[in-house]
Structure formats: structure tokens, C-alpha cells
Amino acid sequence: MANRVFNFSAGPAGLPESVLLQAQAELLSYGDCGASIMEISHRSETFKEILDSARNGIRTLLAVGDDFDVLLIQGGSRLQFSMIPMNLASREQTADYVVSGAWSAKALEEAHRECDVHISWNGTSDGFDRLPVNEDLLRSEKPAFAYYCSNETIHGLQFPEAPDYGSVPLVCDASSDFLSRPVDMQRHGLIYACAQKNVGPAGLTVVVIRRDLLERSSDDLPGYLNFKSHSTANTMYNTPPTFAIYIMDLVCKWIIDECGGLDSLANTNREKAELLYSAIDRHAGFYSGHAQTASRSNMNVVFKLPSDELTQSFIEQAADHSLTSLAGHRSVGGIRASIYNAMPQAGVESLAGFMDDFANVNG
Known part of the structure; x- marks a missing residue:
């Protein structure tokens, strides 16, 4: 491609060139349907095949089975800051938060509105220049879940591995290192990531959630804010961001086929x-x-x-x-x-x- 720069943007970030070229080739007509992927119905068989392929690509790369669901939601990470405590904890329960940088701090701020919060570790006094080891973590007695951000983009910090919370459901904001390395999903109850760093354009958020945790979602929650609503609707509770999902499908195939x-x-x-x-x-x-x-x-x-x-x-x-x-x-x-x-x-x-x-x- 002519005049392409090396784009070091924190997000939206660069996409694989082969993905862009394929999207360019298919922009006016996807396959033999005679219309762009941006124009066809999300209820069509053509898009259903793309949706299934994209979700299966996530499953393959994360090595998860039917005990996890893959939800494709809009609203970015900021919506998840609220949805997660709304769905996984009652107002009387406590959630443990590891505050390792700007994004986990923002998540903590929203969680305060939905449940009791216990700060397991806070790197503010160190200027967010390091991450805790397991011995640093102060765990509450019976948290509903434990939350951390695997990679803090602003301060350039990344957990070498997930913090240890035993059997407590571990929730991870993986927005900026999603699908960049293997993840032990058996240690996690939920991982989410907005797409615009590693897996596609802005407008799409991937939520990979253990199915048993869906039962925690209260029927009193507004429909869109309820994880169970999205799961029951096969992640099409509303019209999904079809083009972003199409690009994510191509990126997953690129990781598997071209990156190994x-x-x-x-x-x-x-x-x-x-x-x-x-x-x-x-x-x-x-x-x-x-x-x-x-x-x-x-x-x-x-x-x-x-x-x-x-x-x-x-x-x-x-x-x-x-x-x-x-x-x-x-x-x-x-x-x-x-x-x-x-x-x-x-x-x-x-x-x-x-x-x-x-x-x-x-x-």
C-alpha cells in the first residue's frame, strides 16, 4: 500500500495490512451477495456465518469450550466498568479491585456505584511504575469477584501472568493485550476487550464469560445491561456492529493462519x-x-x-x-x-x- 506510515497509536491502532486489503477487495460486494457487509441484514445467513466464524475464532485462540460464552457488545470498556459489577455482584457484596493504572482506577470509580469495593492493591503512590506480585495483594474475605487490568496502556505496565485469587472469579480488562499471548481461561470468570487495539476497529467489545456467572445477572437489570440478555439472544440483542465483527473475524484468521x-x-x-x-x-x-x-x-x-x-x-x-x-x-x-x-x-x-x-x- 502506498504512503502507509508506521502507526504507533494507542488506539484505534493499526490493522494487519492483509486484513485491510481483503476488506478493500470485498467492500462493495461480499462474496456473491452483491452488497457490502455494511449493507446486509444482521439476520441474514451471510452475516450469521461471519458471526459464528468470528466467535469460533475467539474460542479457538483462547481454547475455551461451551462452558464459556462469547458476547459481542457495544459501549467499549467504559460500559463494562458498570456492567460487570451490575451483573456479578449485588449491592451488599464486595468486589476486590487491583488498581494498577489509569484504566483500573476508572473501573474502580464506576464499581463504587454498584457494590461494595475492596482495594486489594493501589499503585498510585508509586506513580504507577510497577505491578504487584501476589504477596502484595490484600484480599477481602469473600469477594464476589476480583478485577484487574492485564495491560495499562498509559503507564506501559503488563502483568506477566494473572494475579492469584484462588477460586474467586477473576475478571480481566484485557483491552490492550487481548489475543497477543495465551491466557489461562480456567483462572478467569470473565475477560473483556474493546476491539480497537488488537482485533478490529472501534465500536466492538468482546466479553468472554463463564456460563455459570450468567446466572448472577438479576432480571431487574435493564435488558441491554444484562449479560444474560446478550447470551440468550445469541449476542444479537440489538443490531450488532456488523462491519467491526467482520474485521475481527479476518483478524482472528490472520492470527491463526499467518502468525501461527x-x-x-x-x-x-x-x-x-x-x-x-x-x-x-x-x-x-x-x-x-x-x-x-x-x-x-x-x-x-x-x-x-x-x-x-x-x-x-x-x-x-x-x-x-x-x-x-x-x-x-x-x-x-x-x-x-x-x-x-x-x-x-x-x-x-x-x-x-x-x-x-x-x-x-x-x-
Whole structure:
């Protein structure tokens, strides 16, 4: 494709080029139906095949059986901040929250409206530069569920593995590392992810929920806010985001067919991240990483330069090399390189080389 940049946006993020090309080829007419996927009925057999394929792709990649349901919902992560405590806990019950960054803090804020909340760990005082180990977690006596965010995009933190809460249903906001590595689903009761980081365009949220937890949903909840409503309706309680689901189906097939599945993709993602962290460490007097080494994210590499002037110069010169969307979040500043699944190795290598050159000239 002509004039394509290396897009390091935190989200919406880049999509695999082969997926974009297939979507382009099928845009005016999907298959032999004579209409775009954006135009056909969500009740048609054509779309039903896409929907089933997309959900089965998630099942295959996460290795889950019929004891889990795959729901495709709208509203993004912010809706899930409320839906999860609404459905999984009563107002009298307690939920444990691990506050490891900006997104888990926002989830906690919403949960306060729906149930009693116990903070198992809070990284605010450390400036969210590390994640807890299991020994750090203060667990309540009988929580309805325990909530954590596997990857905090703003601060560049990623759990190496899920926190241990024993038999308590574990809920994970996996929005920014979904389908980037294998997940032990038997340790989780629910995993959700908005699509626009790793699996598709904005407008779609994937919720993978253990079926027994659906029974917790009260019939007093509004229909759309009830997980059971979506499950009973075969995840078409309302008109679903058909084009986003179509793209997610293509992305799942890309991960399986072109990336070799999640084990292989996890190795690739680790290698890409290491290129950038090595550049940071090589120029430790010039670049300073935000996250402590053990908590570094393979999805979002966050670092700072010695001054705001150098940071702005870095961003502007990088853009001249077709390296775009590198500005850090406004609450942290600095640089944030988001290197999700679709970011090619060449893009990361190009950025690492630019980092070396920039530090050598300005350091």
C-alpha cells in the first residue's frame, strides 16, 4: 500500500495490512451477495456465518469450550466498568479491585456505584511504575469477584501472568493485550476487550464469560445491561456492529493462519518490545523508561527524554521518518510507542534505529 506510515497509536491502532486489503477487495460486494457487509441484514445467513466464524475464532485462540460464552457488545470498556459489577455482584457484596493504572482506577470509580469495593492493591503512590506480585495483594474475605487490568496502556505496565485469587472469579480488562499471548481461561470468570487495539476497529467489545456467572445477572437489570440478555439472544440483542465483527473475524484468521497462533505471536511481540527496551537501556542517561523492568509492557513502551523540547523534537523528526502517533498520554507525557499485534517488525526496527540516532545526536 502506498504512503502507509508506521502507526504507533494507542488506539484505534493499526490493522494487519492483509486484513485491510481483503476488506478493500470485498467492500462493495461480499462474496456473491452483491452488497457490502455494511449493507446486509444482521439476520441474514451471510452475516450469521461471519458471526459464528468470528466467535469460533475467539474460542479457538483462547481454547475455551461451551462452558464459556462469547458476547459481542457495544459501549467499549467504559460500559463494562458498570456492567460487570451490575451483573456479578449485588449491592451488599464486595468486589476486590487491583488498581494498577489509569484504566483500573476508572473501573474502580464506576464499581463504587454498584457494590461494595475492596482495594486489594493501589499503585498510585508509586506513580504507577510497577505491578504487584501476589504477596502484595490484600484480599477481602469473600469477594464476589476480583478485577484487574492485564495491560495499562498509559503507564506501559503488563502483568506477566494473572494475579492469584484462588477460586474467586477473576475478571480481566484485557483491552490492550487481548489475543497477543495465551491466557489461562480456567483462572478467569470473565475477560473483556474493546476491539480497537488488537482485533478490529472501534465500536466492538468482546466479553468472554463463564456460563455459570450468567446466572448472577438479576432480571431487574435493564435488558441491554444484562449479560444474560446478550447470551440468550445469541449476542444479537440489538443490531450488532456488523462491519467491526467482520474485521475481527479476518483478524482472528490472520492470527491463526499467518502468525501461527498465540504462542508464536507472543514470542514475536516479546521480541519487538525488547528492541525498544534495549534502545532505552543503551541510552539510559538520555531515555528513561517509566515502568520498572519486571512490569514492562510488550504492548505499550513508555519513556521520557531529558526535556519537553527534546520530546517535541523527537516526535516531529520521527514523523518525518513515517513513525507517527508517538506522543505519550497527556497525564504522563514523554513518548508512548504502542506496538500491538499488527505493528510489523520493520516498524519497530525503524523506531529503535531512530532512537539510537536521536540519542547519539542530542545526548
